[in-house]
Amino acid sequence: PWSDGVILAAKSIILGPNRNNHIFCPRWRSDLIFFQRGGRWFCRRRQPFVVDGQQVENESEIRFDSHITGEDFSLTLEPIFKQGTDVHET
Numbered sequence: 001p002w003s004d005g006v007i008l009a010a011k012s013i014i015l016g017p018n019r020n021n022h023i024f025c026p027r028w029r030s031d032l033i034f035f036q037r038g039g040r041w042f043c044r045r046r047q048p049f050v051v052d053g054q055q056v057e058n059e060s061e062i063r064f065d066s067h068i069t070g071e072d073f074s075l076t077l078e079p080i081f082k083q084g085t086d087v088h089e090t
Contacts, residue, residue, distance in 0.1 A: 008080075011036050028072050034062075043068060 007013065007023060015023040016031030030046045043051070044059040049070040051060040062068065064079040 009034055025073065028070075032068070032070070032073070045070065047071065 007015075012033065012035040013023065014021040014031055014033050015025050015028070017026055017028045018024075018031065021031060032049070033044045035042055035044070041062050041064075042059055043049075043062050045056075046058075047070060049056050049068060051062060051068050052066050054060070062077065064077055067076045068074075
């Protein structure tokens with residue numbers, strides 16, 4: 001599959017139009033924030049977006065294979081497997 005880049009995150013990551021974000025996305029209208037809570041991953045955005053085909057108004061839990069789209073972006077998560085374990089990370 002075609003991609004513009006790969007992003008690795010530990011506990012949280014902020015993508016968006018602010019130059020102070022972890023990933024600067026100048027054409028986006030608002031930030032997309034990925035974060036962990038209680039051992040699970042979530043994403044949040046002020047603008048409506050879609051996670052795995054479901055409309056989201058503010059925040060959604062995500063999976064390691066989720067497809068996330070907005071008016072101005074589209075991305076798909078893929079799991080990374082640690083060698084020797086069954087643990088998944090994004």
